[in-house]
Amino acid sequence: MALSPTKSLKTLMLDGTNVSDACLPYLGKMPNLRSLSLGRTRVTDSGLPELAKMEHLTFLRLAQTKITDDGLKHVVLMKALEALDLNSTSITDDGLKTLLSLPKLRTLHLNGAKGVTREAVEAFRKAKPYTIVIWR
Numbered sequence: 151m152a153l154s155p156t157k158s159l160k161t162l163m164l165d166g167t168n169v170s171d172a173c174l175p176y177l178g179k180m181p182n183l184r185s186l187s188l189g190r191t192r193v194t195d196s197g198l199p200e201l202a203k204m205e206h207l208t209f210l211r212l213a214q215t216k217i218t219d220d221g222l223k224h225v226v227l228m229k230a231l232e233a234l235d236l237n238s239t240s241i242t243d244d245g246l247k248t249l250l251s252l253p254k255l256r257t258l259h260l261n262g263a264k265g266v267t268r269e270a271v272e273a274f275r276k277a278k279p280y281t282i283v284i285w286r
Contacts, residue, residue, distance in 0.1 A: 163187040171197030178203045189213040195221030202227040213237035219245035226251045238262035243270035250277055260285040
C-alpha cells in the first residue's frame, strides 16, 4: 500500500487495510493529523515508535491489532491523546497501568482485552475518574 503524505489531512481511517509497520513513517509526515484509525491492520509494537512522533494526535484506534503491553510505552508518549481504542488487543493489567500517564485521556476502549481484569479496570477508574473506560 502506498501512502502519500499530505499536510492538511486531519482524519485518516485505514481500518481493515494492509497497512503495516512499514507504512507508519509516512503517517508521521502529516503534521495536522488528529484522528488515526488503524483497527484490523498489520500494525505491531515495532511500528509504534513512529506513531509516538505524532504529538498532535487526539484519537488513536489500534483495535484488533498485535499491540501488547510492550508497545504501550510508545503510546504514552502521545500526550495529546484523548481517546484510545485497544479493543481485542493483548494488553494486560500492567499495560493498563502504563496508560495512567496519559494526561488528556478521556475515553479508553478495552472490550475483548482478555488480559485485563476487573480489578485493574476499577483501579484505573479510581485513579482517572474523568476517563470513561469501556470494558467487557
